[in-house]
Amino acid sequence: MTQKENLCPHCGKAMEAWDPGPESGWDGEMFICSNNACSYFVNGRKKIADENKVNFAYRYFYNPAKNKGGAVAAWCGGDLSLLKGRCV
Structure with a gap:
């Protein structure tokens, strides 16, 4: 994966490697944007x-095996205020 491919197309920040685990049915390692200020998030x-x-x-994720990105659900702690809570 190139440095450009590792950047979130919505905020430009580097995405983190993410392994959803074999029980998920997804293809191995992916990359996910963990920036809480990302416009997509x-x-x-x-x-x-x-x-x-x-x-x-x-959150936005990128699957290099399929060369595709998309949305993955993220649970958010705290109340429903956009200024409170932290999503994981």
Whole structure:
């Protein structure tokens, strides 16, 4: 993976290696944006909180084996305020 491929296309920050584990059914190591200020994450959290009143969001991930990216669900601790809680 090149340095450019390792950057989140939404915020430009480096993504972290992530292994979802064999029980997930996904293909090995992927990369995930863990930037809590990323527009993809912030807008996703707001949309889910507004529409469903649950403490989830989504983060951008990239699967190098398939050369594709997408959304992965992330649970958020704390209350539904966008200024509180931390998503993992």
